[in-house]
Amino acid sequence: MNISFTALGHGECEQCESFKLHDHDQNDLQPDCSICNAFAIHKQKYSEARIQYNDHKENPLPDTFYYSADMEKVIMMPRMEMFKRNANSGRVVVEEMKQEDFYEWEDNSSTSKINRTVPRPYMKDMVEVVATRGKLTLSYRTRFTSDETHVMDFTKKKLTKKNIVKRPNSIPNLRGISTNRKSQITQNLLELMPENRRPFWVNLVENDKSADLRTTVDD
Ligand SMILES: [Zn+2]
Ligand SMILES: [Zn+2]
Known part of the structure; x- marks a missing residue:
């Protein structure tokens, strides 16, 4: 199956949309305009994400599944019906998210720990988050083109490996x-x-x- 990225249309991403609605355009980026600056970074990030996506499709590691979802679209429209799964055959499979795929996870994050973390982690900055089985930390990158990795220790003190073995129930409705x-x-x-x-x-x-x-x- 051959699936390609379609060009982002109107209203599909909050950042692109706010850029389009302001006074400057792509050929006229103003260094002292915060919307232009945010857009320039956004554009670099989504271009890099596409390169990464195509690379995973073309050069998959053995025994590895790649999942991709467009988080920007999710923000704009609360609808996450599809997950693209890139099997190691180089095939892209689109999977529908069903009710039983969403769980009632308890929030065990510690706001004070997050606020004390330097740099403070923001989801909008993350392009890749790595969860490792057995670890209570997550690591993330803010650019695909940089190897710099940040480790996030964000869980409440009382949380130990022992008390998170239980998988929560799926959302009831x-x-x-x-x-x-x-x-x-x-x-x-x-x-x-x-x-x-x-x-x-x-x-x-x-x-x-x-x-x-x-x-x-x-x-
Ligand atoms: Zn965008
Ligand atoms: Zn501007």
């Missing part, structure tokens, strides 16, 4: 939005949306028990 809210959106807004966005709203799960995020903070 999908979050969704209320039936009423969904029908408002599909009746009033669907027509205004580009056609490729409509199935997301049409297929969105209904769940009247979920908090309305416009008025409540969900936890």
Whole structure:
């Protein structure tokens, strides 16, 4: 199966979108503009990510599976239906994420530990995170082109290897939005949306028990 990256379209990434909406364009990057600067770094990172993705596809290590997901798109649209799995045959398989693939992990991170870490780790800066079986730390890189690795020791003191052997349950139901809210959106807004966005709203799960995020903070 041959899958290639499609060019990112409008509204598919928050950073590209905010860049497009401001006054300068790609051929006119202003060194003293924070949006231009953020975009320049973003562009380098996504270009490097594509090189990495193609390299994994073309030169896979034996016995290794590569998973890739577009985190920028997830931020823009809460929809992670697909995972690209790059088997070592060089084949790319697209897998659908199902309800049972999401778990109710307990939050055992320590905010004070994270805040004391230098540099403070931010997810937006990470391009690669490595978890190693048996370790309570994660290591990450902020650029694909640099070998500099940061180690993150971020778990609560009480957490030991012994008490995390238990795998949590899958989430019991999908979050969704209320039936009423969904029908408002599909009746009033669907027509205004580009056609490729409509199935997301049409297929969105209904769940009247979920908090309305416009008025409540969900936890
Ligand atoms: Zn972007
Ligand atoms: Zn600018």
